[in-house]
Amino acid sequence: MAGEIRALSERTGRKIRVGIDISSMNRTMAASLLLSVLSKASCCEAITLFYVPARFASPSLTVSPIEQVGPVLPELSGFKCEPGRPVAVVMGLGYEYGTAVGLINQLEPQLTICLKASGGDPMYDAAVSDANLGFDFGPYNVEVSDYDLRDIGAAFRHIETLVHGLVPTYRVVLVPMGPKILSAILVLIALKYFGRAALWRVARSSPPADVQADSFYVSADVDLDDVAIEKLNAAMGPFRR
Template structure:
């Protein structure tokens, strides 16, 4: 097991050594910067490919004006950047190296890569990472069923491996408001058992949309296999999910399918790295020919503080 500890719900009030966010088309990707909520010695934005769409160019110009370092998201420089930043910390610093990561506008593969790199980084000090998530204002989604375009591990690092392939699959599925996509994924994976996690409390319209999009699936499950969770209590969500996964590992192969809010996806990724390589994290998306819509922050800020324990280099 890797040494990843969830400390609590976290806060933005601390001073951080490093901030990592995104430069993308969503308005909310620059929300923290525009509201002067980033208190960090160094600020980095991982950039999606440039395009004149939605808020991309406005975000780019604003972040540059605020002295952000803009790095292409697929440049492959993040591991070295993290290692160098930690190595160059003040020699007399006794506290953990601290990082603030805004996951709000990250793709799931990008978020998966960041969690993976943090867990694998050779470091002479522990690293405290506060993840921040900005729920979006409600936007009505297309109610039509979209054919599945991608169904695979979120990245190859989360494909999972087990010494007991004969054990049955248990699917733990976070629900979103993609119409029947969760049901289609379960039909594809053919698990023996299914648990679903339903987000609640952000906006009644989101709650209704999730119920409507997944009513066929929920009608198939026993009530005790349907678990509601609050998006603004990620430490509790992580604890419930980890306890369930730990128990299931004794007799099955858990596959985590994080539809819905990215904070649930984050919990899945942290647990997968904690129990690697036993856990698979699955990614599914529906085919669409329309450009994704802009997402504006609702104003709520959700944080989760974690600690990646000391991981010194292995000496021969």
């Protein structure tokens, strides 16, 4: 994608506008595409994110074991801060039954902030609560914080403020679960705090499912001055396409 953006910009003699609809992408694809586009931000007049939530469908609240926990992409996988710092996890909450609790049990972070989407279907809110055991995470130090699903900019600013308060003290692991727009938000935050916040994913077995689009969409322009573009280009080296 980066090569096509550069070629189009050179052919037209001007910067171009790029729109990315992440609604039907998996989290790895969304992160990879966003990083590829951002690596050519100098060729872009604007980069706009679009997201159409899925219409609510009652989930099957059955336990699906965590198969793997690890980086979403190599470029955003590690830390450059002191290895002795404690770990803090900032993760989205979806209605994958017991996944958040399982991840906390596995990583045993000193602090976990769980991000819960608000502003959508009330039935979704209830299903998220059921899937996460009524937000009862046992003896672990866990905080639950809402973000606005209908306002990407406000959601970014809220979550970025949380991460900003963590990076001086913790190694921060960002885990995008729940609505897919959170993946894009956490990619941008991982870039802003490059080397101090890593982007990880949770792989679990789940069959593909057909979903219906909801009746609204949200969009937001990426602030190209607020992400670590130079660090991204340096990190992408052998990964750049």
